[in-house]
Amino acid sequence: MYYGADYYPEQWPEEVWEEDVALMREAGVNLVNVGIFAWSRIQSAEGHYDWGWLDRILDLLHRNGIGAGLATATASPPPWATAAYPEMLPHDADGTVFSPGARQHFSPTSPDYRRLASELVEAIATRYATHPAVKLWHVDNELGCHLHYDYSDHAARAFRAWLQERFGTIDALNRAWGTTFWSQIYTDFEQILPPRKATYGVNPAHLLDFKRFTSDALLGLFTMQRDIIRSAGAMQPVTTNFMGAFPPANYWKWAKEMDVIADDNYPDPNVPESFRDSAFARDLMRSLKPGVPWILMEQSTNAVNWRPTNAPKKPGQMAALSMQAVAHGADGIMFFQWRQSQRGVEKFHSAMVPQVGTDSQVWRDVVALGAQLRALPETAPDSHARIALVFDWESWWAFGSGHHPVSIRYDEVVQRWYNALHRLHYSIDFVHPRSDLGAYALVIAPTVYLLDDLGAENLAAFARSGGTLLVSAFSDVVDEDDAFIHGGFLTRLSSTLGIRLEEFGALVPPPAAVSSKSAGEPASATGSEGVGEREAPFDGPSGGGKGQYLAEVIHPTTASVIGRFTAGRNEGRAALTANKAGRGNALYIATIPDDAGMTGLVRYAAGIAGIDPQISHGSTWLEAAHRGGMLTVLNHGDIPHTFTHADRTFAVDPFTWVQLEDATLDRRVSLPASPGHLQL
Numbered sequence: 288m289y290y291g292a293d294y295y296p297e298q299w300p301e302e303v304w305e306e307d308v309a310l311m312r313e314a315g316v317n318l319v320n321v322g323i324f325a326w327s328r329i330q331s332a333e334g335h336y337d338w339g340w341l342d343r344i345l346d347l348l349h350r351n352g353i354g355a356g357l358a359t360a361t362a363s364p365p366p367w368a369t370a371a372y373p374e375m376l377p378h379d380a381d382g383t384v385f386s387p388g389a390r391q392h393f394s395p396t397s398p399d400y401r402r403l404a405s406e407l408v409e410a411i412a413t414r415y416a417t418h419p420a421v422k423l424w425h426v427d428n429e430l431g432c433h434l435h436y437d438y439s440d441h442a443a444r445a446f447r448a449w450l451q452e453r454f455g456t457i458d459a460l461n462r463a464w465g466t467t468f469w470s471q472i473y474t475d476f477e478q479i480l481p482p483r484k485a486t487y488g489v490n491p492a493h494l495l496d497f498k499r500f501t502s503d504a505l506l507g508l509f510t511m512q513r514d515i516i517r518s519a520g521a522m523q524p525v526t527t528n529f530m531g532a533f534p535p536a537n538y539w540k541w542a543k544e545m546d547v548i549a550d551d552n553y554p555d556p557n558v559p560e561s562f563r564d565s566a567f568a569r570d571l572m573r574s575l576k577p578g579v580p581w582i583l584m585e586q587s588t589n590a591v592n593w594r595p596t597n598a599p600k601k602p603g604q605m606a607a608l609s610m611q612a613v614a615h616g617a618d619g620i621m622f623f624q625w626r627q628s629q630r631g632v633e634k635f636h637s638a639m640v641p642q643v644g645t646d647s648q649v650w651r652d653v654v655a656l657g658a659q660l661r662a663l664p665e666t667a668p669d670s671h672a673r674i675a676l677v678f679d680w681e682s683w684w685a686f687g688s689g690h691h692p693v694s695i696r697y698d699e700v701v702q703r704w705y706n707a708l709h710r711l712h713y714s715i716d717f718v719h720p721r722s723d724l725g726a727y728a729l730v731i732a733p734t735v736y737l738l739d740d741l742g743a744e745n746l747a748a749f750a751r752s753g754g755t756l757l758v759s760a761f762s763d764v765v766d767e768d769d770a771f772i773h774g775g776f777l778t779r780l781s782s783t784l785g786i787r788l789e790e791f792g793a794l795v796p797p798p799a800a801v802s803s804k805s806a807g808e809p810a811s812a813t814g815s816e817g818v819g820e821r822e823a824p825f826d827g828p829s830g831g832g833k834g835q836y837l838a839e840v841i842h843p844t845t846a847s848v849i850g851r852f853t854a855g856r857n858e859g860r861a862a863l864t865a866n867k868a869g870r871g872n873a874l875y876i877a878t879i880p881d882d883a884g885m886t887g888l889v890r891y892a893a894g895i896a897g898i899d900p901q902i903s904h905g906s907t908w909l910e911a912a913h914r915g916g917m918l919t920v921l922n923h924g925d926i927p928h929t930f931t932h933a934d935r936t937f938a939v940d941p942f943t944w945v946q947l948e949d950a951t952l953d954r955r956v957s958l959p960a961s962p963g964h965l966q967l
Contacts, residue, residue, distance in 0.1 A: 289619035294319035315657025320356040327365030354422035362428035372399035396445035412519035491688035531568035537680040542575035551585035569615035574717035582619030589637035603942030614912035614919035616668030666915035672714040707885035729896035743779035751869030755896040785846030785866030825862035829891035832884015839877035905930030
C-alpha cells in the first residue's frame with residue numbers, strides 16, 4: 288500500500304528537506320509526487336536547465352526509503368515561455384485570451400507549447416529514467432481541469448485535421464452533421480471553426496464532435512509525454528491524475544493508455560451524504576481498468592481552499608474516506624499536499640503537515656492512518672459486483688447541447704441511480720454500453736440519450752442471454768451523430784423492451800440537488816417557476832414513486848404493464864413495463880423516479896435478477912464494499928450503527944470500519960503478481 292502526497296520542496300529552503308523526510312518516515316510515507324509545478328525551477332530559460340536541487344531531493348528521498356512519482360512539470364508554463372511565445376495562450380468561446388498568472392494557461396494544440404513541453408519531458412526522462420528513487424511517472428496534472436475547452440486558432444486547425452481524419456470527405460461530414468439545416472453546408476474543411484460564441488444554438492453534432500476532439504487533444508498530451516518517457520528507457524508505470532466523472536475527458540478511452548489509474552477526489556464535508564459522491568468516483572476508477580489497483584492521488588487531510596465555505600473534516604472522516612478508497616480497489620492513498628504552503632492561492636488548503644505543525648490533530652491522524660494502511664492484508668481489487676451501471680461520456684456530451692424537451696444533468700441522474708444502489712448496500716461496477724457484460728446479472732442503463740448500434744445490440748444481447756436489463760426514460764433517442772433515427776424513438780431497443788415510445792412528456796424539473804459537485808452553493812430551481820406538472824406519481828410492484836423530468840407516453844407491444852401513472856396527464860397510462868427478452872428480462876421506466884422511487888425500483892430489479900445486498904439490516908449511513916475476499920463496512924454517520932452479515936450482527940462506531948473475511952464468496956481471491964498488483 289502506497290502512502291504519501293504531492294511534495295513541493297522547491298517552495299522551501301533546503302534545511303526544511305531533512306525535517307520533511309524525517310516526518311515522512313514517522314508517518315509511514317513511502318511515495319511522494321515531485322516536480323508537478325516545477326517547470327520554472329527546472330528550466331529558467333529556453334535550453335537552460337538547473338538539475339542540482341532535483342538531484343539532491345531525489346537522492347535524499349531514496350536514502351530514506353521513499354519513492355518518487357516524478358512529474359513532467361508541464362502543467363504550468365513559466366513566464367519566459369509565454370512571453371516568448373504568446374500565441375501558446377488559449378482562448379475562450381468569446382475570443383478572449385487567457386493570460387498567464389495561474390496554471391494550465393496553454394492551448395493543448397499549440398505547436399510552440401507542445402515543442403517546449405516535449406523538450407522538457409525529454410530532458411527530465413533522459414536524466415532520471417533509471418534513478419532508483421523514481422517509482423512512477425506523473426504526466427502533467429489534472430489535464431483539462433481549469434481549461435475545459437480551447438477555441439483558439441491552434442484549436443481550429445487541429446479540429447479541422449481531426450474532422451478530416453474522422454470523416455474523410457466534406458460530404459460525409461455534411462451528412463453526419465445535417466448541415467442542410469440553417470444553410471450550414473460546408474464546401475471545404477477550412478471553413479470549419481470551433482463552436483465559438485454564436486447568435487443562437489450551435490449545431491449539436493458540431494458541439495459533440497468538438498467535445499470528442501477536445502478529449503482526444505488532451506489525451507494526446509498524455510500519450511506524447513508518455514512516449515517520450517518510454518523512449519528514454521524508463522520502465523516505471525506512467526499515469527496522470529483523473530478527476531472522477533470529469534466532463535471534458537472520456538476516461539473510458541483514456542484508461543486504455545494508462546499503466547495505472549489515478550484519481551483526485553474532494554467530497555464536501557458540508558454535504559452529509561457526499562461520501563456517496565466519493566464512492567461513485569472510486570467505483571468508476573476501479574471499473575475503468577478492471578483487475579488493476581488504482582491510486583487515490585489527491586484528497587485533503589482537512590479543509591480545502593476553493594469552495595465558498597471550506598469546512599473541516601469531522602474527527603475520523605479523513606481515515607474513513609481513505610479506507611473507502613482502499614475498499615473500492617485503491618493500492619495508493621495520497622494527499623494534496625505534504626506540507627502546507629506559506630504563499631500562493633492554495634495556502635489555505637490543508638496538508639499532511641499543517642501550518643500549525645505536528646502538535647495537531649491532523650498530524651496525529653496522518654500518523655495513525657499510515658500505521659493502519661501498513662497493517663492491511665493484500666487483497667485483489669475485484670468488487671465481485673453483479674450489478675452494472677451504464678455511464679457514457681458521449682451521451683453526457685450530447686446532453687450538453689441543450690434544446691431538449693427538458694434540462695437534465697446526465698451526471699447527476701446517474702449519480703442518483705448509483706445512490707439508490709449504494710443505500711441498499713449492493714456492489715456496483717460501471718460499464719460502457721459496449722463493455723463485456725457477461726459477469727453481471729443486472730444492468731441499469733439510466734437515460735442513455737445517445738446510443739450507437741453496437742452499444743444497443745450489446746445491451747439487447749445481455750438481456751437475451753439471461754440478464755435483467757433496466758432502462759430509464761430518454762434513452763436510445765439519437766445515434767452517434769446526435770441525429771434521430773428513421774422510425775421514431777427507442778428504435779433499437781424497442782423490440783427488447785417490448786414497447787413503443789410516442790411522446791417524452793416534459794415535466795417542470797425539480798430544484799437542483801445539492802452535492803459535493805455543487806461546491807456548497809445553495810439549491811436553485813433549474814426550470815420554470817410557472818405552472819406545469821412537476822411530478823408524475825406511479826405505482827407498481829416496486830412500491831411506486833414520483834416521476835420527475837419526463838412522463839413519457841409509451842405503448843406496450845409485447846411487454847406487460849406492471850406500473851401505471853396514478854395522476855396527471857398520463858394517469859392510467861403505462862409507467863413501468865416488463866418484457867421477456869430471450870432468456871432474460873427487460874424493464875422500462877417511462878420517467879426518472881425520485882429517490883424513493885429509484886430505491887424501490889432497483890431493489891425490485893435486483894430481486895428479479897437474484898442479487899442479494901452485501902449486508903442486511905444496515906443503516907444507509909453504512910457502506911459495504913467487497914475487495915477480493917474481504918468485506919469492508921464503513922460508518923459515515925455521527926452515531927454507531929449495526930448490520931447483519933452471515934447471520935451475525937456487528938456494530939460500527941462513527942467514521943470507523945470493520946473488515947471481514949467474506950465467507951459468502953465462492954472463493955478466496957489471492958493477489959496475482961501482475962497485472963493485478965500495482966508494481967511501483
